Amino acid sequence: MSGLEIDNVSMRFELPDGGHVQALKNVSLDLKSGELLSVLGPSGCGKTTLLNIVAGFLAPTEGNIILNDKKVYGPGPERGMVFQQGALFEWMSVRKNVSFGPDMKGMPKKESDEIVDHLLDTVGLQDFKEKAVYELSGGMQQRVALARCLANDPDVILMDEPLGALDALTREKMQGLVLKLWKETGKTIILITHSVEEALLLGERLVVMAPRPGRIHKEYNLPFADLGVNADLREVKKHPDFSSKREEILTMIWDMEEEIMGRQE
Amino acid sequence: MIILLIYVLLFIGAMIAYKFVSSFFRPSSDFTSLKTVTFGDESAVRANRAASIISIIAIFFIWSAFTGSSLIPSFLHAPGPFVGKANFTYEATLPSGDKDQGTVEAIVHPLSEKPETPSLGANAEDGFANDNIVTVGAWRSKLISSKTLIDSGVEAKITSVGGKSISPGETVNVGDIDVRMTSKGSLSVEPEKGWQMEAIWLPAPEAVVGRLIEISLHGYQNVTLFENLGWSLYRVILGFIAGCIVGIPLGYAMGLNDWFRGWFDPIVEFMRPVPPLALIPLIIIWFGIWETGKISLLFLAALWIMTIAARAGVSGVKISKVHAAYSLGASKRQIMSKVIVPNSLPEIFTGARVAMGVCWGTVVAAELVAAEKGAGKMIIAASKFQNTDIVIMGIILIGIIGYGIDILMRIAENWLVPWKGKG
Numbered sequence A: 001m002s003g004l005e006i007d008n009v010s011m012r013f014e015l016p017d018g019g020h021v022q023a024l025k026n027v028s029l030d031l032k033s034g035e036l037l038s039v040l041g042p043s044g045c046g047k048t049t050l051l052n053i054v055a056g057f058l059a060p061t062e063g064n065i066i067l068n069d070k071k072v073y074g075p076g077p078e079r080g081m082v083f084q085q086g087a088l089f090e091w092m093s094v095r096k097n098v099s100f101g102p103d104m105k106g107m108p109k110k111e112s113d114e115i116v117d118h119l120l121d122t123v124g125l126q127d128f129k130e131k132a133v134y135e136l137s138g139g140m141q142q143r144v145a146l147a148r149c150l151a152n153d154p155d156v157i158l159m160d161e162p163l164g165a166l167d168a169l170t171r172e173k174m175q176g177l178v179l180k181l182w183k184e185t186g187k188t189i190i191l192i193t194h195s196v197e198e199a200l201l202l203g204e205r206l207v208v209m210a211p212r213p214g215r216i217h218k219e220y221n222l223p224f225a226d227l228g229v230n231a232d233l234r235e236v237k238k239h240p241d242f243s244s245k246r247e248e249i250l251t252m253i254w255d256m257e258e259e260i261m262g263r264q265e
Numbered sequence B: 001m002i003i004l005l006i007y008v009l010l011f012i013g014a015m016i017a018y019k020f021v022s023s024f025f026r027p028s029s030d031f032t033s034l035k036t037v038t039f040g041d042e043s044a045v046r047a048n049r050a051a052s053i054i055s056i057i058a059i060f061f062i063w064s065a066f067t068g069s070s071l072i073p074s075f076l077h078a079p080g081p082f083v084g085k086a087n088f089t090y091e092a093t094l095p096s097g098d099k100d101q102g103t104v105e106a107i108v109h110p111l112s113e114k115p116e117t118p119s120l121g122a123n124a125e126d127g128f129a130n131d132n133i134v135t136v137g138a139w140r141s142k143l144i145s146s147k148t149l150i151d152s153g154v155e156a157k158i159t160s161v162g163g164k165s166i167s168p169g170e171t172v173n174v175g176d177i178d179v180r181m182t183s184k185g186s187l188s189v190e191p192e193k194g195w196q197m198e199a200i201w202l203p204a205p206e207a208v209v210g211r212l213i214e215i216s217l218h219g220y221q222n223v224t225l226f227e228n229l230g231w232s233l234y235r236v237i238l239g240f241i242a243g244c245i246v247g248i249p250l251g252y253a254m255g256l257n258d259w260f261r262g263w264f265d266p267i268v269e270f271m272r273p274v275p276p277l278a279l280i281p282l283i284i285i286w287f288g289i290w291e292t293g294k295i296s297l298l299f300l301a302a303l304w305i306m307t308i309a310a311r312a313g314v315s316g317v318k319i320s321k322v323h324a325a326y327s328l329g330a331s332k333r334q335i336m337s338k339v340i341v342p343n344s345l346p347e348i349f350t351g352a353r354v355a356m357g358v359c360w361g362t363v364v365a366a367e368l369v370a371a372e373k374g375a376g377k378m379i380i381a382a383s384k385f386q387n388t389d390i391v392i393m394g395i396i397l398i399g400i401i402g403y404g405i406d407i408l409m410r411i412a413e414n415w416l417v418p419w420k421g422k423g
Helices: A047-055 A094-098 A100-105 A109-123 A138-151 A168-185 A196-202 A224-230 A233-237 A240-264 B002-025 B049-065 B205-218 B225-256 B258-271 B276-287 B291-315 B319-327 B332-369 B375-384 B388-416
Strands: A003-014 A020-032 A036-040 A062-067 A079-082 A156-160 A188-192 A205-210 A215-221 B084-093 B099-109 B132-137 B142-144 B157-161 B171-174 B177-181 B187-191
Touching: A003 A047, A003 A188, A020 A047, A020 A062, A020 A188, A020 A215, A036 A047, A036 A196, A047 A079, A047 A156, A047 A188, A079 A138, A079 B319, A094 A100, A094 A109, A094 A138, A100 A109, A100 A138, A100 B332, A109 A138, A109 A168, A138 A168, A168 A188, A168 A196, A168 A224, A168 A233, A188 A196, A196 A224, A196 A233, A196 A240, A205 A240, A215 A240, A224 A233, A233 A240, B002 B049, B049 B205, B084 B177, B099 B187, B132 B142, B132 B187, B157 B177, B205 B225, B205 B388, B225 B258, B225 B291, B225 B332, B225 B375, B225 B388, B258 B291, B276 B291, B276 B332, B291 B332, B319 B332, B332 B375, B332 B388, B375 B388
Parallel strands: A036 A188, A036 A205, A079 A156, A156 A188, B099 B132
Antiparallel strands: A003 A020, A003 A062, A205 A215, B084 B099, B084 B157, B142 B187, B171 B177, B177 B187
16 A cells, blocks of 8 residues: 555653653554545644654654655655755755755765755745855745655654744635645655634544544544645635534534643642 | 942943933834833843943953053053152151151152152251152062161160151151051052053053064064964864864764663763863873874863764654654765754764864963973963963953854854754
8 A cells, every 4th residue: 555654653752750651652544545634633742743753763662654665764855855944954946955865875966966956946936046045034944844855755744843933924825836746746645733714624534633642533524635736726716615624623622721721730 | 449439430430321312313113112021031131232332342441441541541440559749847756755756858750760769958957857858669579778878886666657657567648648667667668550551561552562562573482373363273273173073072972872881981071170270290291292182182072072962963863753754765974964864964074163262271270280381381481470461351352262262153053953942
């Protein structure tokens, strides 16, 4: 089977004082090739831990990650990652950042230049090719991060709140860009977000996680991502299902947060 | 105290004058001037360049005023030492109570001149207290033995000077000179010193500049100025480079490997607070006083700073950058060269600036202890001959070079690591 399989993954952190934290418990997810999954949940539910396990930065205490029928050990170029911010290499120009992956593979400059030009066109940064990344705005930097990830042609793209640090307007534009890239490239994407709207707009599938221990609470299949590919995202938000789903999920997360608070008192 | 007072007055006066003058010239409209809250807003405080320039002028002004420099008109000079002629009368008393008076004339001359002692006119001195003429250099004093003032064989003692009674250990002021009586009853003539500094304590600015020209043309003690400064710089650069060659890889190793970190942590943390100057005696015992010793000392001065800077540079790399590089398929070697090294460069440059400053200070101190050539050697040799002008010239040159090194390092930093602080 081609795709990404998260197979019964558990993660337990031992604390120095002898206690432990069960960050994830028996999480299983199957992603078909080309699927866009968004993951929501209150803070501390293990979303980022899950992503780090899939990326290979952490080894799960139980369970496996299987990509294209192969078990995953450690990080690899077939699983690209887009971080919230500050993961670009500020000592390199935009072009060098984007061509980092191909350069590491030793791809000839001519080929990598083609890839870079194409991707910078796609994300609308052709004019900023030779600029230093710190000269760009936050939104532009995240476009560079997307292009850098795509330049490596990964099978799966893992996004850890990639739009979290952007202002609301830029964020909307970038959501459109993510959808466009997803449709154009047909990549499998896991998107972690704090924003319920973003999760609904972008996710073909949406998983709501619950904390303590981190586990999958509820799963939705959503039509909005497909709608949004060809339409204005603001129109999609007017869809009657959209607001009802949003309220439902917000209430769900709200209740979880309340419960955590209550437990602490 | 007077100098301090004048300095404070200059500070306040210049500030008020500047505010007054600038209020006419510039209708302030830049952003900072529109801020209503400036007190406590650090960003609104920028160095006033006019104040910096006036500050430097003020230092030279005070320096000139108190050394009688020709750089400023003489009416601005602080009162100088008394120069000219002065005389006073004294009275000597016999045990029997008989008294006689004599007159002493003091010719106070500038130190650069050496007047002939004029002979005493053939005046008919009748009593046992004789007249006398002495020459005294400004700032100096002259002892007049009671034996020259009082006829030999007469048991008289000097009892008053200028009409005021005097006894051993006391001082009487007569116009422009002080007369002090020694414990043996002689008179010491001490002209008023004024407020100016003697050249042996503080030479005038033009004397220092004159020395600079002289020494840069002819050298000092057969060593040219260029050679002296060149040797100091050469030692600093050699020691600094040696420190970098060992320190930076060591710092990287400590940042990347737990065994290295554990092994060298106690050594680095112990050596870091030991001032390099404290190592001079040991270095001299081990390596002698010549080049090996000095360069080893500078190497040690730079080593710990560079090690810590490189370690901090590696530890400071954001984990998301390393993760990003791994998931883009970079190998460990590539992560080292493409991520960790460039990421640590700003820290290393900061460390290099500190290390260069410390090395420059250390080399001068080491040369004070022992050296054949060098900036420190030049000033310590000059101080032994009381060539204060050379000492001051040396100090100023050392300061300028140290400042110049820092400026060059900063330029290099802006040029080589423009991404500093922008990650």
